[in-house]
Amino acid sequence: xxxxxxxxxxxxxxxxxxxxKASQSVIDLDNSGLSILEISHRSTAFVGIIEKARELALxxxxxxxxxxxxxxLQGGASMQxxxxxxxxxxxxxxxxxxxxxxxxxxxxxxxxxxxEVLASSKSSNYNYIPKDFLVPEGLDYLHYTxxxxxxxxxxxxxxxxxxxxxxxxxxxxxFSRQLDYSQFDxxxxxxxxxxxxxxxxxxxxxxxILGKVSRAIPSMMDYQLMIxxxxxxxxxxxxxxxxxxxxxxxxxxxxxxxxxEKKNKAKADLIYSEIDRNPLFKGFTALEDRSMMNATxxxxxxxxxxxxxxxxxxxxxxxxxxxxxxxxxxASMYNALTLDSVKVLVDVMKNFEKTA
Amino acid sequence: xxxxxxxxxxxxxxxxxxxxKASQSVIDLDNSGLSILEISHRSTAFVGIIEKARELALxxxxxxxxxxxxxxLQGGASMQxxxxxxxxxxxxxxxxxxxxxxxxxxxxxxxxxxxEVLASSKSSNYNYIPKDFLVPEGLDYLHYTxxxxxxxxxxxxxxxxxxxxxxxxxxxxxFSRQLDYSQFDxxxxxxxxxxxxxxxxxxxxxxxILGKVSRAIPSMMDYQLMIxxxxxxxxxxxxxxxxxxxxxxxxxxxxxxxxxEKKNKAKADLIYSEIDRNPLFKGFTALEDRSMMNATxxxxxxxxxxxxxxxxxxxxxxxxxxxxxxxxxxASMYNALTLDSVKVLVDVMKNFEKTA
Numbered sequence: 002x003x004x005x006x007x008x009x010x011x012x013x014x015x016x017x018x019x020x021x022k023a024s025q026s027v028i029d030l031d032n033s034g035l036s037i038l039e040i041s042h043r044s045t046a047f048v049g050i051i052e053k054a055r056e057l058a059l060x061x062x063x064x065x066x067x068x069x070x071x072x073x074l075q076g077g078a079s080m081q082x083x084x085x086x087x088x089x090x091x092x093x094x095x096x097x098x099x100x101x102x103x104x105x106x107x108x109x110x111x112x113x114x115x116x117e118v119l120a121s122s123k124s125s126n127y128n129y130i131p132k133d134f135l136v137p138e139g140l141d142y143l144h145y146t147x148x149x150x151x152x153x154x155x156x157x158x159x160x161x162x163x164x165x166x167x168x169x170x171x172x173x174x175x176f177s178r179q180l181d182y183s184q185f186d187x188x189x190x191x192x193x194x195x196x197x198x199x200x201x202x203x204x205x206x207x208x209x210i211l212g213k214v215s216r217a218i219p220s221m222m223d224y225q226l227m228i229x230x231x232x233x234x235x236x237x238x239x240x241x242x243x244x245x246x247x248x249x250x251x252x253x254x255x256x257x258x259x260x261x262e263k264k265n266k267a268k269a270d271l272i273y274s275e276i277d278r279n280p281l282f283k284g285f286t287a288l289e290d291r292s293m294m295n296a297t298x299x300x301x302x303x304x305x306x307x308x309x310x311x312x313x314x315x316x317x318x319x320x321x322x323x324x325x326x327x328x329x330x331x332a333s334m335y336n337a338l339t340l341d342s343v344k345v346l347v348d349v350m351k352n353f354e355k356t357a
Numbered sequence: 358x359x360x361x362x363x364x365x366x367x368x369x370x371x372x373x374x375x376x377x378k379a380s381q382s383v384i385d386l387d388n389s390g391l392s393i394l395e396i397s398h399r400s401t402a403f404v405g406i407i408e409k410a411r412e413l414a415l416x417x418x419x420x421x422x423x424x425x426x427x428x429x430l431q432g433g434a435s436m437q438x439x440x441x442x443x444x445x446x447x448x449x450x451x452x453x454x455x456x457x458x459x460x461x462x463x464x465x466x467x468x469x470x471x472x473e474v475l476a477s478s479k480s481s482n483y484n485y486i487p488k489d490f491l492v493p494e495g496l497d498y499l500h501y502t503x504x505x506x507x508x509x510x511x512x513x514x515x516x517x518x519x520x521x522x523x524x525x526x527x528x529x530x531x532f533s534r535q536l537d538y539s540q541f542d543x544x545x546x547x548x549x550x551x552x553x554x555x556x557x558x559x560x561x562x563x564x565x566i567l568g569k570v571s572r573a574i575p576s577m578m579d580y581q582l583m584i585x586x587x588x589x590x591x592x593x594x595x596x597x598x599x600x601x602x603x604x605x606x607x608x609x610x611x612x613x614x615x616x617x618e619k620k621n622k623a624k625a626d627l628i629y630s631e632i633d634r635n636p637l638f639k640g641f642t643a644l645e646d647r648s649m650m651n652a653t654x655x656x657x658x659x660x661x662x663x664x665x666x667x668x669x670x671x672x673x674x675x676x677x678x679x680x681x682x683x684x685x686x687x688a689s690m691y692n693a694l695t696l697d698s699v700k701v702l703v704d705v706m707k708n709f710e711k712t713a
Contacts, residue, residue, distance in 0.1 A: 015394060198595065199595045
């Protein structure tokens, strides 16, 4: 059976070979006779898996031996909105408001202290990344969202302030591009885009920023405790971590982040070229802020929608509808999506131009 | 390949037919051409899955149409230690201290208000369930742990107090026995014993106990918000919920809780009879508090340990070592473990008696 071209915004496509190995391990993990779903999280097998996942995560970000720890927790980025504030917010933190999730992060942090919104693109429905903002002195931390999945914008540079820890939600573009990741003090990401299946959350944190707030932190919210317990204070999400490890191994076999970045750039160039060339379509975001992961666009004439929808669906394309906050279309092109899938979409757009 | 007899305390054995269907769906969910790991949580397919899981959970507990809602969240029981207190603890709550996890629940609640430990069996290493305790008036709620996985004790009755909501951690015995579940106002359970794979947590809560505390509750901690968003405030743990649904369907096909209780009782009777009969072994807990899920026992002569270990391992038995807090052995006999597996273990014990 032909697999659909899956442009879903997340949970999203992972490599077929990862699905195949994961499928096999649900029956029998590495000839143990046991399913990955029935082994103890304290077993030698699983301890090996989580250690490997940790090692690969740090390696792909070039953050080994630089004072960072990698954690695999539960709850997604939304739980991190809470945990970052619990662990780091004493008086005031600075946030850049670049979308729904950035805005949610601010809302949750307000439960724990003051937040200063340094800049916001809300009034233009988040179609660009604010750039000319000042970062005041004395913030407990500075918080960015590197890629805004819903709107299709992506930060290319990350203004820093000396002595202010930099926190970044990278849920939708981690492991997709080369960056100096050591400019960040805390990175978090829900697994379900470029890391693995929904249900695990990666946190990469520089240990020396922790332990500085005066409040008592409940165990499940405490990064220091999670580090001490090696992400196993309680039962971790075994399967999601296992598949994340498989996927990070796949990334290693395929040249790592430098290589995947080139492929992601080729995919993004292809779709954006067509959006700009094709007279029937228009892009949603500012050109300089376009995301390599999520291309948002719409038809200039919305009445042509049903006809276009019929075409792409007939070409086995899945998950192209835009988020309700933006409308139109969104082509999510995470690491595992092939250039061929983007070519199929672009061909559909070209054919649509001829026949519309 | 012969599958091991998996007595693991959790994550634990699930039915082979559940593994097989889950394995297939990791490649192709119901002939969609898409993996269960790559579909959107907003897709018709997944919305159908989570609705079915909710319905089955309430049905197996006989709690449909009685004012309860079922939620599937992340973080395990340890996150519920925190959430119950966030949502329900205004002044003081009463806890029964029956083991490590009960004790952890108390510790986390202390972050939010006062707790009164109504009784504790800690001084005898939690080998029994305290019974003659008084429940004072005016508690915000009363908290029990129905089954203590580590120690192998299980509550058979649940003393109530009028006008005091009853909260119960049923992580290790939910769906295993018939009870009047409507005596509880809030039940929670990590998935990884009788429900599904690690990574999902079931919460069944009577709506009318919520909304009564004065504190602000962060979004991810707020039961009312999670109910309103139907467990999809953010991306849920799709795969763990899917496999839980498959497992709850398996339970339906096999006669539901009344039928599985009979099987669980037969398994427990078999192992406990042998522990009591065999002169080489002794049980760990008080007879009347023995758990149907986890039988804890040890060798009277610990020096015989290596010889016994060799025997059960040779019989393809997995996961029989006791928790480090208790030592000895623990036979966890969750719903999916067959009577035949228990027979194999009992035969090993009998043979050991002959040869030791």
